Amino acid sequence: MELMQIRYFLEAARTKHMTNSAKNLHITQPALTQAIHRLEEDLGVPLFAAKGRNITLTEYGTYLRKKLVPLMAQLDQIPQQ
Secondary structure, rough: OOOOHHHHHHHHHOOHHHHHHHHHOOHHHHHHHHHHHHHHHOOOOOOOOEEOOOOOOOEEHHHHHHHHHOOOOOOOHHHOO
């Protein structure tokens, strides 16, 4: 699991839309989708489920998001050198 994958996951979880998330992250939608799929493969669980043109978090995705949001907030507060 890489830090960039975590940031991508959290953005997709926030917007619930892969294309909008990719635009916000300034990457292509296929690159975002591949990164999310790699993360799911690394963890061995599905994090998102398709719901029409949108996505929803699975129970695993919800759990992961709940754990990662405070950790990322702490990381973002560390001063850059």
